[in-house]
Amino acid sequence: xxxxxxxxxxxxxxxxxxxxxxxxxxxxxxxxxxxxxxxxxxxxxxxxxxxxxxxxxxxxxxxxxxxxxxxxxxxxxxxxxxxxxxxxxxxxxxxxxxxxxxxxxxxxxxxxxxxxxxxxxxxxxxxxxxxxxxxxxxxxxxxxxxxxxxxxxxxxxxxxxxxxxxxxxxxxxxxxxxxxxxxxxxxxxxxxxxxxxxxxxxxxxxxxxxxxxxxxxxxxxxxxxxxxxxxxxxxxxxxxxxxxxxxxxxxxxxxxxxxxxxxxxxxxxxxxxxxxxxxxxxxxxxxxxxxxxxxxxxxxxxxxxxxxxxxxxxxxxxxxxxxxxxxxxxxxxxxxxxxxxxxxxxxxxxxxxxxxxxxxxxxxxxxxxxxxxxxxxxxxxxxxxxxxxxxxxxxxxxxxxxxxxxxxxxxxx
Amino acid sequence: xxxxxxxxxxxxxxxxxxxxxxxxxxxxxxxxxxxxxxxxxxxxxxxxxxxxxxxxxxxxxxxxxxxxxxxxxxxxxxxxxxxxxxxxxxxxxxxxxxxxxxxxxxxxxxxxxxxxxxxxxxxxxxxxxxxxxxxxxxxxxxxxxxxxxxxxxxxxxxxxxxxxxxxxxxxxxxxxxxxxxxxxxxxxxxxxxxxxxxxxxxxxxxxxxxxxxxxxxxxxxxxxxxxxxxxxxxxxxxxxxx
Numbered sequence: 001x002x003x004x005x006x007x008x009x010x011x012x013x014x015x016x017x018x019x020x021x022x023x024x025x026x027x028x029x030x031x032x033x034x035x036x037x038x039x040x041x042x043x044x045x046x047x048x049x050x051x052x053x054x055x056x057x058x059x060x061x062x063x064x065x066x067x068x069x070x071x072x073x074x075x076x077x078x079x080x081x082x083x084x085x086x087x088x089x090x091x092x093x094x095x096x097x098x099x100x101x102x103x104x105x106x107x108x109x110x111x112x113x114x115x116x117x118x119x120x121x122x123x124x125x126x127x128x129x130x131x132x133x134x135x136x137x138x139x140x141x142x143x144x145x146x147x148x149x150x151x152x153x154x155x156x157x158x159x160x161x162x163x164x165x166x167x168x169x170x171x172x173x174x175x176x177x178x179x180x181x182x183x184x185x186x187x188x189x190x191x192x193x194x195x196x197x198x199x200x201x202x203x204x205x206x207x208x209x210x211x212x213x214x215x216x217x218x219x220x221x222x223x224x225x226x227x228x229x230x231x232x233x234x235x236x237x238x239x240x241x242x243x244x245x246x247x248x249x250x251x252x253x254x255x256x257x258x259x260x261x262x263x264x265x266x267x268x269x270x271x272x273x274x275x276x277x278x279x280x281x282x283x284x285x286x287x288x289x290x291x292x293x294x295x296x297x298x299x300x301x302x303x304x305x306x307x308x309x310x311x312x313x314x315x316x317x318x319x320x321x322x323x324x325x326x327x328x329x330x331x332x333x334x335x336x337x338x339x340x341x342x343x344x345x346x347x348x349x350x351x352x353x354x355x356x357x358x359x360x361x362x363x364x365x366x367x368x369x370x371x372x373x374x375x376x377x378x379x380x381x382x383x384x385x386x387x388x389x390x391x392x393x394x395x396x397x398x399x400x401x402x403x404x405x406x407x408x409x410x411x412x413x
Numbered sequence: 414x415x416x417x418x419x420x421x422x423x424x425x426x427x428x429x430x431x432x433x434x435x436x437x438x439x440x441x442x443x444x445x446x447x448x449x450x451x452x453x454x455x456x457x458x459x460x461x462x463x464x465x466x467x468x469x470x471x472x473x474x475x476x477x478x479x480x481x482x483x484x485x486x487x488x489x490x491x492x493x494x495x496x497x498x499x500x501x502x503x504x505x506x507x508x509x510x511x512x513x514x515x516x517x518x519x520x521x522x523x524x525x526x527x528x529x530x531x532x533x534x535x536x537x538x539x540x541x542x543x544x545x546x547x548x549x550x551x552x553x554x555x556x557x558x559x560x561x562x563x564x565x566x567x568x569x570x571x572x573x574x575x576x577x578x579x580x581x582x583x584x585x586x587x588x589x590x591x592x593x594x595x596x597x598x599x600x601x602x603x604x605x606x607x608x609x610x611x612x613x614x615x616x617x618x619x620x621x622x623x624x625x626x627x628x629x630x631x632x633x634x635x636x637x638x639x640x641x642x643x644x645x646x647x648x649x650x651x652x653x654x655x
Contacts, residue, residue, distance in 0.1 A: 246519045246618055249512070249644025274513060279642055282608070286615035350426035403424050403465045404458055406451045411425035 009165045012156055013057045016175065019152050020050040026141045034134050037104065037205055039142065041097035042185055045212055048089045049178060052171060055082040059167045063262060073304070076262025077226060079167050084223035090216030094209045099123065101205035135193050142186035149179030161301060167263055169301060174215065181211050222260075229259040236298065240267070243290045249275050249283055251312055264302040265295055271309050274349065280309045314348040319379040320372055321345065321402070321412060322386075323357065330413075332405040334384030336360065336368060344375050345412060352412050365391050372397055415548055417493040419447040421480065422462055427498050427513075429469060434511035434646070435496035436470035441517055442548050445474045447493075452479040500640070500649055507541055507651040509621070512644050518620035523551035525648075526619040528610050528635070529585060530557070531577035534627040539585050541650045542623030543592045551620060552595040555585050556613060558606045570600040607638035614645040625650035 005011050027043030030036075059079040067074050103122050106113045116122065156172025159165070188204035191197060224230075231237065237256055244253045255270035271287070273280060288305045295303050321332055322339035333339035341357040358375075360368050365388040372380060372392070379398045383405040386392070392399050407413040420435035422428065432448070439446035450462050459477065466475060483495070483506075495508040517523065527542045529535025539553075546553045562573045574582070582598075589596040599617075603609030614622050622645050624636045640647050 247615055248514060248519065248619075248646070249615075251513075273644070275644055276642075279611070279644055282611050282615055282642065283644070285612055289616050290618075350429075352425075403461045404451070404454070406454070406458075409423055409451055409462075411423055411428070 007159055007162060009060050009159060009163050009168045010057065012159045012168060013053055013060070016053045016056075016152055016156065016171070017050065019148050020046050020053060023145050023148075024050060027145065030134075030137050030141050034138055036138070037097060037100035037202075039138065039185060039189075041093060041100070041205065041208065041212070042142075042145075042182060044093050044096070045090065045178070045181070048086055048093060049174070051089070052082075052086045052174065055079070055086065056167050056171045058082075059262070060165060063167065063264075073261045073266055074264065076167075076264050079262040080223040080226035080260075083170075083219050084227065087216045087219030087221075087223060090212055090219065094213035094216060097205060097209040097212065101202040101209065104205075105202045135189075138189050139186065139193070142182055142189050146179050146182035146186055149175050149182055153177075153179055165302075170263060174219075177211070177215055181208050184208055184211070226260040226262060229261070232258045232260060232265055232300070236295075239294055240269075240291050243294060244269065244271060244287060247283060247286060247290075249273050249279060254310065260300075261304075264304055265300045266304050266306070267291060267295075268306045269308070271307060272312050273309055274311055275309075284309075312349075315350070316346070316348050317379075318375060318377050319345050319347055319381065320375070320377045321410070322380065322382045323407070325357075330407055332381065332383040332402050332407065332410070335382050335386045336365060336380075336388060339382075342368065342372070342380075343412060344377065352410075355412055369395055369397070415442050415444060415494055415545060417444055417447055418442065418496060419449060419478075419483065419493055420496045421449045421483070422466065424465070430513055430515050431496050431498055431511055432466065433470055433515040434509070434517065437516045438494070438496065438509065439474065440471075445476050447476045447478050449478055449480045449483050452481040454479075494648070505651050508649050510640055510647045510649065512646060514644075514646050517549070517646070518551075520618050520620065523549060523620035524554050524617070525549075525551050525621045525623055526554045526556050526610070526614050526617070526645075527585065527623050528556045528558070529578070529581050530627075530635075531575055531581060532627050534625040535581050536584055537625035537650050538623045538648075539588055541625075542621075542648065543585075543588050543594050545621075545623070545648070546594045547592050552597070553589055554597055554599060554617060554619065555582070555589075556599045556601075556610065557582065558601050558603050558609045561602050570602050573602060574600065607635055607642060610635070610639050611643045611645070614643060619645055621646050621648055623648040623650065 023046045024043055027039050027046060031039030031043050059076075059082065062078055063074065063076045065075060100123065106116060153172045153175035156175060157169050160169030160172055184204055184207060188200055191200045237258055240258060241253050241256060244250055250271055250273055252272040253269060254272050255268065257268040259266055269287070271283065273283065275283070284307045287307060291305070292303050321343040322336050323341045323343045324331055324333040324338055325340050340361050341359050343355050343357050345352045346354040358371060360371070369391055373395060377397060379400055380386070380392055381400050381402045383402050386399045389399045402410060404410060418435050418439040420432050422432070435446055448466055450459065454462070463477065466472065493506065495506050496511055497508050498510050498512065500508045500510060525542050525546045527535065527539050529538070543553055557574065557578060559570055559573045559578065565572050567573070586596065599613065601609055601613070610622065622639065622643060624639060624647065626634050626636050626649070636649055640649070
């Protein structure tokens, strides 16, 4: 029972929110105290993370609602809308961080700083306090923050994977990235303290800004793709097509649309087979299992399949065979002159599915032609050469020779 | 050892698929393909059929025989495989039902599924399936579907197998080792045995399913139930294989 609580996505998000609350308070207060734009920028980034964590909680509960007729593809795209917003917020944070670090770096060249300030309104330059009395606070906050981000991020990913909760896993990846950013900050603080290179934090800050901007850009890209239902990619579609066409009984994959709704991949497929409904259901299960396995190995943990089946064009047509029925049996006649009957056959998928015989003994070719035209016959088969071939061909009925005169060999016995 | 693959010639789409499948199987096994044609054909008709066969498949190593030869006792050539979608035509022989497949394997690496139960049918299926896998260079997938033993609480399907099925399982594993055929094992507690076989064969991209009829089965042979449902080519083992 206790284990189940720890594996609950909601419990994980409570842990995440608790972690971010502590981080925000610690980073903003310490950052303001020591005038560190990097630590403060990181703190603001964590405010966005708190927002994202709250979104994840809402999304988890919203995404778990039943699909229903009103939302046939579920409601997971709400996550994409929020993700888009968080992405923009992260990009703005990166811009702010970039400006602050730039200002501090420009301050090291006073003449250029004066010239620049004459043309552009820049924030005030603030001296960084990094004495021995601040070091343990700063190092402690950044180091512990990096470690907790790494641990909690891993926890989120594991629970997200096991619970099939894509948004939790995504948030876990985001938290792990936060850990990397915080790690870079920690390295900057330690370098500054031990090597007395006070300006080292600003280039590192620019690098952190780049990482934050990159994370924001990724979120925007993912959200944009999901909202506009962009394909999951040509390479994945080729792989899904390959899995499908490698399945016995499948003739073709006539339609494939694979796109994300929120974190979930929606796969719409039209499979061409000539099989019964029961076998198509078996194929449907096998395809869903195999494509799901493929998607999971490529980072798409949740999926929804819409697989429907269709038959290929049956190429229905009516053909006729000149047949002789005699005491020694029945066979395809050399020509209509030798035939006692014409066997009118319905053909589907190049197989004869129905036939009946019409007696033609003593009937002149023109009457046989009228019969075949009335029956909408398109091909007349004889075993030998048909002397009246021209009459039929002029009327649009093709006359062809059979490979064999044996009805069983032709599948019309 | 399979020494010959046979097919009955007909001018239908189904028979055409069987001919292409038989050609591919014979090529992979490096054996001749025997095309059985109607026993009473004239020379001209035989030539027409030979031309039609070559139009459809590569004509190398094809032997033409009258259909009555298929009805004759085949003695030591009982290992020959007849490719047909109507196995009732040659119930006494081992045959392959290709369904609508025109090649032996859609995957690069082929695998033969041998379902087994607690009787001799699994052993008989393996007596053809394992040598066939060796000759094709394929591996074997030994598959068993067990009913749940209500007295056993384990979720491991192996724990639910009866003693007879475990004996068959040991025999089959030993046969694979002796024939030096790579094998893997799958045991499941599916609701439907034929349904489970069909779905697993599809999911695992099996090239062939190899089965034999149970000697004591009256109604509802698993071979018939599977053959009616599966699109995967099915080998039905006929007489006892030497």
